[in-house]
Amino acid sequence: MQAPALATITLVAASPDVRFPSIDGLRAFEAAARLGSFERAADELAVTASAVGKRIAALEELLGTPLFTRGPKALALTATGKEYLAQVGAALGLLAAVPLHRRTAQRLEKLRVSAPPTFARQILVPALERYTAAHPEVELEIVLSIPYLDAGATEADVEVRHGDPAAHGGVPLLDEQVVPMAAPSLLQRLGPLRKPAELRNAPLLRTPLEPWAPWFAAAGLAWxxxxxGTRLVDLGLALEAAVxxxxxxLARPSLARHWLASGALRPLFGLGAAPAWRYYLLPHAAQEPAAGFAAWLRAECDEATRAAASLLSPAT
Known part of the structure; x- marks a missing residue:
């Protein structure tokens, strides 16, 4: 089976004898023909009737033929004018459909934001409506980065990373501790877990993005x-496996908020530890809209941390 042919666009250079009219002249002609008078066309185009007349006269001179019959009666198109109107209408329609020709599109400030998948899904995207409602002049583009495997430079205006903030001059986000959490179904199978040492025979999910060593040390376990077990190189996958x-x-409560709130995950022991790695903002432009978005994101992270802390009543 042959692959479908790709559409191609062929650009043809204009012949030296092709004479292009001005866009203003074409718009004046189309408006006058549609509205039936230079005065109405002038009102629509926010110019004077004299300006409309001059633009149309220049167009007729370029074409070498009259487009309107001029007399005491209402403005009327010549036979050539009627034919030309259909062509001009199609051309103006194509130009009007180009997004960059619209004033609203030209006013939009584009902002590309890069973030790791779990942070984007659990922190950034759920809060985006609040930002877009307050900043309709900013067109956001959200792209995902791959922590642990992809630490290269990106073209993002604002970039969230996972790792060591001090190594890159970053601003830390989500100031919270990591805690063990498990699904009720697993806790039923394992039986009561009253102290950290009872995790010795429990299945602990592994991810290089959230090592257990800091929590083991906080719990006094030299493990x-x-x-x-499967090595999951994504915090979201580790949470899904736990659910x-x-x-x-071992996870940040802010990333597991909706599972903690629904009871799909339960925190264990009431003991947390500072994580080995942090989410952080890379340095960004000090001007808008990057600076404003970064400030908004820091505030959202603080709120997510506070909301998650209220969900940390350990399972019994």
């Missing part, structure tokens, strides 16, 4: 990183 009862995840 190595878990060595068994489905596959193991216990």
């Amino acid at each position: 190595p990183e878990p060595a068994q 489905s009862g596959q193991g216990i995840a």
